[in-house]
Amino acid sequence: MKKVLLRVDFNVPLKNGKIADDFRVRASLPTIVYWLKKGAQVFLIAHLEENGNAPHLNEARSLLEGLLGLRVGFVQGKLPPKPLEFAERVVLFDNIRLNPGEKACDLSFAKTLAAWGDYYVNDAFSASHRKHASIVLLPELLPHEAGFLFEKETENLSKFFKPDHPFLFILGGKKFETKEPLISRFLTSADAIFVGGALGNTFLSNKGYRVGSSPVEDVQISRYVLTNRRVLLPEDAVLLRGKKKKIVSLIPTSNIEHGDLIYDAGPQTIKTLADLAKKAKFVLWNGTLGVCEKGFTYGTKALAEELGKSKAFKVVGGGDTVAAIRKFKLEKNFDFISTGGGAMLEFLAKGTLPGIAALSGEPRLWREALKKK
Ligand code: 3PG
Numbered sequence: 001m002k003k004v005l006l007r008v009d010f011n012v013p014l015k016n017g018k019i020a021d022d023f024r025v026r027a028s029l030p031t032i033v034y035w036l037k038k039g040a041q042v043f044l045i046a047h048l049e050e051n052g053n054a055p056h057l058n059e060a061r062s063l064l065e066g067l068l069g070l071r072v073g074f075v076q077g078k079l080p081p082k083p084l085e086f087a088e089r090v091v092l093f094d095n096i097r098l099n100p101g102e103k104a105c106d107l108s109f110a111k112t113l114a115a116w117g118d119y120y121v122n123d124a125f126s127a128s129h130r131k132h133a134s135i136v137l138l139p140e141l142l143p144h145e146a147g148f149l150f151e152k153e154t155e156n157l158s159k160f161f162k163p164d165h166p167f168l169f170i171l172g173g174k175k176f177e178t179k180e181p182l183i184s185r186f187l188t189s190a191d192a193i194f195v196g197g198a199l200g201n202t203f204l205s206n207k208g209y210r211v212g213s214s215p216v217e218d219v220q221i222s223r224y225v226l227t228n229r230r231v232l233l234p235e236d237a238v239l240l241r242g243k244k245k246k247i248v249s250l251i252p253t254s255n256i257e258h259g260d261l262i263y264d265a266g267p268q269t270i271k272t273l274a275d276l277a278k279k280a281k282f283v284l285w286n287g288t289l290g291v292c293e294k295g296f297t298y299g300t301k302a303l304a305e306e307l308g309k310s311k312a313f314k315v316v317g318g319g320d321t322v323a324a325i326r327k328f329k330l331e332k333n334f335d336f337i338s339t340g341g342g343a344m345l346e347f348l349a350k351g352t353l354p355g356i357a358a359l360s361g362e363p364r365l366w367r368e369a370l371k372k373k
Contacts, residue, residue: 002040005117005142006031007134009124009339010046010060013323019059021323022067024126027339029067031123031147032090042090043116045134047097047127054097061092079109083116102133110137114366123147125154126340128355129347136358140365149339154356156315156336157347164281164313165191170273170303172197173287173318176217178342181349182286183225192276194232196265196289196299203233204262210253212239212260236266238290238298264290265299274306283307286318286344293320300324308333317344 008028013020028044035042044064048055058074065072073091075084078098096102101109110133114120120142122128128135128150138144146154160167169190171179176199183193195203198215205216207226225231236249240261247266248255256262269289277283285307289299304325307314316325317338331337338344347353 002038002119003043003117004035004040004119004121005043005045005113005138006035006121006147007045007124007127007138008032008147009126010057011048011127012060013319014048014050014055014059017055017059019063021326022063023322023326023337024339025060025063026067027149028123028147031121031149032068034148035121036089040119041086044090044092045096045113046092046124047102047132047134048095049097054095056098057092057095064090064092079112081112096134103130105131105133105137107133107137109133110141114138114141117142120144121147122355122359123149124355125150125347125353126338126343128353129343131354135355139358139361140363141369142366143363144359146359152336153338153340153344154347157317157338157340157344158351159313160186160282160284160315160348161189161351163189163284166276166280167191167282167284168273168276168280168312169193170283170285171195171199171287172285172289172300173320174198174217176202176219176221178345179287180219180221182345183231185349187225187228187230190230191280192230192232194273194276196234196269197287198291199287200234200265200289201262203231204250207233209233209250210256211262212256212258214239214260214262232272234265234269235272236268237262238264238266238296263294264296265303267302270299270302270306273303274309277307277310277312280310280312283310283312283314284348285314285316286321288318288320288324292324297324297328301328301330304328304330304333317341 061074073086073088075093120138167190201211201214202216205211206221290296314334315336316334319341
């Protein structure tokens, strides 16, 4: 029986140690089932990280057993030095990040892992921006291919490299440094780039608008970007003034008081985005418009609802954004929901990922080992 090492991404949100959203696990099922139907024994490699800790994957194992209706073998703890035999057709390695060699991209660790299988499949697009052993070294050690989810991700996201117009790009959330390369890349191909969320506050403040006491990142945004007519910023906001929620127009700036906290986009901003979305042929969205975890969900939900009325090809991604859309049960409003967070951003900015480059290469070390036999 062929043994397939299948890299999946089970980096799911946890609540009190329980899996709070099984989206990524479900998204891996088609590739797992495909290899089972082909008669393979499937060894799943996955990671999970929460606040710098690497929890065990027992929960993911139980979830998987329920979803597949099969018993799933489990390699508890660190990877043993030699492969073990399992009767189960699906076997899950415990959190691969329990092994320091994974993040260190250590070749001898990768060789120990590769010894478990004859073939490698990467279906963890959303972890493929990491130069980790199970992502970039296994393809050198084993013949390989990409899984279905991986292919769907690259196929759908690549469409934005040659978008139909008008193309509306919506960016929210935080972390300027991860989103700035996207703004540079899409400034010429997008017809409008809306910047909202915490990122929007950083832009507003750089432009000289008042944002009260809202947190902003200490970055210098170029004048070229700030004054570009394609870059749109929120027109109004839901803010917290003392303990009161208020909807306030951002112009005139005197509307904003010291101590105000801008936590969400307001209705006029959503209306502008809805009008643009109605005319758009392509819409790409990453990052929430408000602080959803503090209950400021209005902008994110209203935008997801408005996008449902647009006939554009619509793709959304980013961990918090997708979690919010799933909570609102508005998945149907999108043509594709990316499992990627950082990987989606990096792929869009660079057109490739370390995991993609690794899959495109030959299994060089595997061939060398064969020659020696
Ligand atoms: C993700 O959640 O974006 C991927 O699983 C990568 O996780 P990481 O940021 O812990 O490497």
